[in-house]
Amino acid sequence: MNPQPTDATGEAAPETTTGGRPQNVPVVTEDGAAGTPNRPAPGGRQVALSDLSAYYGDHRAVKEVNVSFSAGEVTAIIGPSGCGKSTMVRCINRMHEEIDGARAEGQVLIGETDLYGPDVDVVAVRRAVGMVFQRPNPFPTMSIYDNVAAGLRFTGAPRSEIDARVTDALKAAGLWEEVKDRLDKHGSGLSGGQQQRLCIARALAVEPEVLLMDEPCSALDPVATLKIEELIGELKERVTIVIVTHNMQQAARVADTTVFMLDGELVEVGSTHKLFTTPEDERTERYVSGKFG
Amino acid sequence: MESGSLATELLRPPSPRRRRTDKAMRALMWTATFIALVPLVLVLYYTLKKGIGALDWEFFSTDPTGSFLGTQGGVKSAILGTLEIVGFAAVVAVPLGIGVALYLTEYGGRGRLAQAVRFFVDVMTGVPSIVFGLFIYLVLVLGGTGGSTFAGWKGSAALALLMLPIVTRSSEVALQLVPGSLREAALALGAPRWKVVLRVVLPTAASGIVTGSLLAIARAAGETAPLLFTSTIVKGTTFDLNEPMNSLPAQIFQDLKQPNDELVQRAWGAAITLIAMILTLTLVAKLIQRRSRGKGAT
Amino acid sequence: MEAATHQVSSGGRPRLGRSPASRLPDRALRYGLTALSVAVLALLAYFFVKLAVESRLVFEEEGVLSYVFANNWNVADSIYGALPLVVGTLITSALALLFGVPVAVAVALFLTELCPRKLRGSLTIVVDLLAAVPSVVYGLWAFYFLIPKLKPVEQWFADTFHFLPFVAIGSVPGPNYFIAGLVLAIMLLPIVCAISREVLATVPANLKEASLGLGMTRWEMIRISMLPYARRGIVGASMLGLGRAIGETIAVTIVIGDSPTLGHSIFGQGYTLAAVIANEFNEAAANPLHKSALIAAGLVLFVLTLLVNSIARFAVMRSERQSGRPIAGGGGL
Numbered sequence: 001m002n003p004q005p006t007d008a009t010g011e012a013a014p015e016t017t018t019g020g021r022p023q024n025v026p027v028v029t030e031d032g033a034a035g036t037p038n039r040p041a042p043g044g045r046q047v048a049l050s051d052l053s054a055y056y057g058d059h060r061a062v063k064e065v066n067v068s069f070s071a072g073e074v075t076a077i078i079g080p081s082g083c084g085k086s087t088m089v090r091c092i093n094r095m096h097e098e099i100d101g102a103r104a105e106g107q108v109l110i111g112e113t114d115l116y117g118p119d120v121d122v123v124a125v126r127r128a129v130g131m132v133f134q135r136p137n138p139f140p141t142m143s144i145y146d147n148v149a150a151g152l153r154f155t156g157a158p159r160s161e162i163d164a165r166v167t168d169a170l171k172a173a174g175l176w177e178e179v180k181d182r183l184d185k186h187g188s189g190l191s192g193g194q195q196q197r198l199c200i201a202r203a204l205a206v207e208p209e210v211l212l213m214d215e216p217c218s219a220l221d222p223v224a225t226l227k228i229e230e231l232i233g234e235l236k237e238r239v240t241i242v243i244v245t246h247n248m249q250q251a252a253r254v255a256d257t258t259v260f261m262l263d264g265e266l267v268e269v270g271s272t273h274k275l276f277t278t279p280e281d282e283r284t285e286r287y288v289s290g291k292f293g
Numbered sequence: 294m295e296s297g298s299l300a301t302e303l304l305r306p307p308s309p310r311r312r313r314t315d316k317a318m319r320a321l322m323w324t325a326t327f328i329a330l331v332p333l334v335l336v337l338y339y340t341l342k343k344g345i346g347a348l349d350w351e352f353f354s355t356d357p358t359g360s361f362l363g364t365q366g367g368v369k370s371a372i373l374g375t376l377e378i379v380g381f382a383a384v385v386a387v388p389l390g391i392g393v394a395l396y397l398t399e400y401g402g403r404g405r406l407a408q409a410v411r412f413f414v415d416v417m418t419g420v421p422s423i424v425f426g427l428f429i430y431l432v433l434v435l436g437g438t439g440g441s442t443f444a445g446w447k448g449s450a451a452l453a454l455l456m457l458p459i460v461t462r463s464s465e466v467a468l469q470l471v472p473g474s475l476r477e478a479a480l481a482l483g484a485p486r487w488k489v490v491l492r493v494v495l496p497t498a499a500s501g502i503v504t505g506s507l508l509a510i511a512r513a514a515g516e517t518a519p520l521l522f523t524s525t526i527v528k529g530t531t532f533d534l535n536e537p538m539n540s541l542p543a544q545i546f547q548d549l550k551q552p553n554d555e556l557v558q559r560a561w562g563a564a565i566t567l568i569a570m571i572l573t574l575t576l577v578a579k580l581i582q583r584r585s586r587g588k589g590a591t
Numbered sequence: 592m593e594a595a596t597h598q599v600s601s602g603g604r605p606r607l608g609r610s611p612a613s614r615l616p617d618r619a620l621r622y623g624l625t626a627l628s629v630a631v632l633a634l635l636a637y638f639f640v641k642l643a644v645e646s647r648l649v650f651e652e653e654g655v656l657s658y659v660f661a662n663n664w665n666v667a668d669s670i671y672g673a674l675p676l677v678v679g680t681l682i683t684s685a686l687a688l689l690f691g692v693p694v695a696v697a698v699a700l701f702l703t704e705l706c707p708r709k710l711r712g713s714l715t716i717v718v719d720l721l722a723a724v725p726s727v728v729y730g731l732w733a734f735y736f737l738i739p740k741l742k743p744v745e746q747w748f749a750d751t752f753h754f755l756p757f758v759a760i761g762s763v764p765g766p767n768y769f770i771a772g773l774v775l776a777i778m779l780l781p782i783v784c785a786i787s788r789e790v791l792a793t794v795p796a797n798l799k800e801a802s803l804g805l806g807m808t809r810w811e812m813i814r815i816s817m818l819p820y821a822r823r824g825i826v827g828a829s830m831l832g833l834g835r836a837i838g839e840t841i842a843v844t845i846v847i848g849d850s851p852t853l854g855h856s857i858f859g860q861g862y863t864l865a866a867v868i869a870n871e872f873n874e875a876a877a878n879p880l881h882k883s884a885l886i887a888a889g890l891v892l893f894v895l896t897l898l899v900n901s902i903a904r905f906a907v908m909r910s911e912r913q914s915g916r917p918i919a920g921g922g923g924l
Contacts, residue, residue: 093481095477095480095481098477098480100402100403121614123483123484123485124483125483126480126481126482126483127482127483130481130482131477131481133474133477133478133481135474137472137474137475137477137478138478139475139478139479139493139497140475140497141493141496141497141499150479150482150484150492150493151482151483151484153492154479154482154483154484154485154488154489154492155482155483155484199478202478202482203481203482206482206483307806307808311808311811312808314808314810314811315808315809315810315811318810318813319705319809319810321697322697322698322700322701322704322705323701323705324697325693325694325697325698325701326697326698326701326702326706326714328694329694329695329698329718329721329780329784330717330718332721332777333717333718333720333721333724335732335736336724336728336729336732337724339732339735339736340728340731340732343735389627389631392623392624392627392628393624393627393628393631395624396624396625396627396628397628399624400621400624400625401625401628406625406628406629407628409632410628410631410632413631413632413635414631415900415904416635416897416900416901417635418900419831419834419838419896419897419899419900420838420893420896421837421838421839421840421865421892421893421896422838422840423838423840423865423868423869423889423892424642424838424889424892424893427642427868427872427885427886427889428638428641428642428889430872431641431642431645431886432641457631485613485614485616485617486617486620486621487616487617487619487620487621490620491620511723514725515723515724515725515726515727515728516725516726517725517726517727517840517841518840518841518865518868518869521869521872522872522873542725542727542841545727545728545731546727546841549730549731549734549845557735560731561731564725564727564728564731567725567727567728568723568724568725568728571723571724571725572720572723575719575720575722575723576716579716579719
């Protein structure tokens with residue numbers, strides 16, 4: 001069996017009874033920084049999607065999306081289940097293509113580099129773009145320390161650096177104080193929220209430019225969720241964050257910019273405040289006011 | 294209590310007939326379990342009773358003499374032979390089996406080659422051990438590989454054929470139980486595929502793979518038929534797998550046919566030894582399985 | 592260095608590539624494992640071809656059909672009709688199923704439904720231990736213990752019920768089909784029991800609770816909601832057990848009686864395909880036709896087990912699909 005993206009299969013559900021709706025060009029309500037040159041940013045890099053489409057076999061789950069995520073910001077992707085938001089995000093670190101029969105077309109630019117370019121190695125892409133999944137998934141055979149060090153070891157980081165970077169990543173994930181005395185214990189002994197922060201630390205340790213979070217709080221209780229949300233606010237100093245969420249309140253709490261997707265199309269992009277208070281597209285308005293979804 | 298009220302109607306116990314059937318069937322299941330345990334108890338009791346007398350230092354420390362009169366000797370060569378033959382078979386079959394299982398779960402997927410491999414591994418599981426023995430006899434013994442003769446390693450080859458599909462199947466099941474989310478997590482960290490497979494997937498499935506492999510080894514250790522015409526039966530101890538080699542099952546089979554009380558007792562003693570070896574393997578396997586289940590790691 | 596590769600455009604030129612050398616282990620593992628799997632397929636193909644080629648002699652001499660269906664196995668006269676062996680194999684295996692499967696399923700039901708929790712773990716291990724006794728020990732035990740103990744009972748049964756089909760009047764020999772079937776039943780019990788247990792464990796709890804909630808007794812729940820659900824899996828388990836019974840050699844060789852004739856009663860002496868190979872191989876080494884006849888016996892055995900196993904896999908697979916989860920023990924035994 002190939003790795004089954006349990007988190008994404010729901011997104012693949014054919015909810016494409018859109019009929020003859022015209023291919024809407026997304027309404028960009030604010031300058032999405034599409035044309036701005038790379039900021040020399042300490043806080044990650046800008047990511048731009050250009051005509052990105054994603055397929056499961058013949059089914060097109062993401063339809064020619066054009067959007068860019070500003071460096072050092074948190075962007076939330078919202079939309080009803082099956083709208084393609086997880087799929088789109090999984091195209092950014094090319095995890096989408098790990099599914100049998102799945103493929104993507106178009107461009108994903110980090111800085112000026114197209115991640116789907118011919119010379120690009122998929123393994124290197126994933127070092128530049130980290131990911132946190134729906135359910136916490138620490139490696140069960142490894143200790144807390146080894147979990148965080150795993151990415152570094154996989155990618156052949158110098159031994160001498162590992163200790164420092166593990167500590168740093170655990171601190172950045174707000175987990176250091178809780179686990180510093182039991183680094184050699186198994187990660188499976190932690191609570192759900194701690195496990196998820198362990199996974200965040202694991203992703204941060206390889207020092208990615210961009211961190212993708214695919215509904216990172218959906219398996220957590222409210223207290224743990226709050227902690228992660230606070231963490232996201234701190235982390236945007238380090239990385240560009242793209243977070244998929246089905247929870248609009250969460251998007252409102254954590255995101256600078258919010259993207260609304262429907263049926264694989266990007267409907268509207270705007271500052272979070274604007275998108276939730278004065279959306280331009282009628283569908284966005286109906287969704288954020290809870291009329292469907 | 295008034296008869297006829299709704300409450301009594303609902304709370305009325307099942308009719309006597311239904312209760313009787315229930316009781317009878319429960320009794321039947323108790324009985325069946327008891328019946329199933331009878332042969333086990335009898336076999337173990339009888340084997341111990343007949344063979345315990347044979348177990349002394351000499352039994353473990355001398356080879357069969359084969360003389361017609363006088364002392365018959367012990368089964369040292371058979372014990373060592375079994376360890377060598379089964380050990381070598383495991384060294385060959387376990388890595389190969391795990392390799393095929395890795396191919397099936399990590400690379401083959403639902404492709405045509407993988408489906409073919411899966412099907413034929415299943416076919417192989419069903420091939421009787423004696424037919425594998427026959428095959429090895431034809432190819433290696435008659436074919437004269439390494440000198441046209443019986444040899445310990447040829448016995449190992451027959452047992453390895455027997456073990457390979459069992460190891461493959463159980464490893465495949467263990468590997469499939471590794472959650473896809475772990476593979477994803479490792480890939481998303483920028484691990485190349487081979488590191489994902491060797492450093493994350495394989496360790497996570499390790500306890501299941503070890504359990505399956507130990508059970509396969511235990512299964513092969515008790516096999517007699519394929520050894521009779523591959524490694525055959527000899528008297529002396531040898532550590533050279535190119536030589537004909539004795540083994541416990543073959544020795545038991547040989548001794549049993551002799552109308553000689555000492556030999557028959559030796560056969561029972563050898564049976565105790567063999568059962569003890571297989572039991573140890575089986576119990577260790579079950580223990581590992583239970584511990585990993587208890588941890589809920591996989 | 593790899594550590595630097597993800598520094599996107601650190602100096603202007605984007606570097607998300609990897610040197611070909613670092614992709615080498617990936618390729619090596621993928622192609623290595625694929626080659627290994629292909630090699631296993633090739634080995635199995637060679638296995639089949641080799642058996643077919645080596646048994647050609649007897650098939651040419653006797654004809655395929657008359658090899659399988661002629662009732663005359665006479666080594667002295669170089670006549671090889673394997674019907675007595677095929678029939679012996681089928682009779683002993685059928686008896687084994689008849690005795691073994693009901694007990695195995697009942698034990699499985701007992702362990703999943705009735706057994707007190709405390710007892711379950713240890714009883715499960717004890718039943719598994721039945722599988723740990725090597726077949727030669729079962730044969731030995733049956734020969735020295737079972738045969739003498741059961742002979743009076745068999746004799747009484749034959750004398751009293753001689754009018755039944757497959758039971759004949761006359762002196763009952765020690766080793767016979769019945770004893771062989773019984774030993775095989777004991778040997779396949781742990782296999783069938785283990786797989787049945789796993790199949791029964793897949794019956795959804797809500798199905799069982801629904802039955803109990805309707806006021807059914809425990810047996811009614813088993814009969815109405817568990818057995819139909821697990822039926823196919825249990826059939827598959829029995830078939831796997833049957834496959835093992837057909838191929839079992841040594842235990843049967845010891846207690847079947849080594850008589851290449853068609854027995855008229857279940858208490859008759861007989862022979863099986865596997866037993867004939869084990870017994871006659873030494874003497875056949877110098878006689879090409881005899882050797883070829885034994886290899887052909889192996890081939891027939893292989894085809895028989897292949898048939899039975901295919902049916903078993905099919906049945907287990909269907910029930911897996913039904914329950915949506917793989918049955919772990921299916922292949923491990």
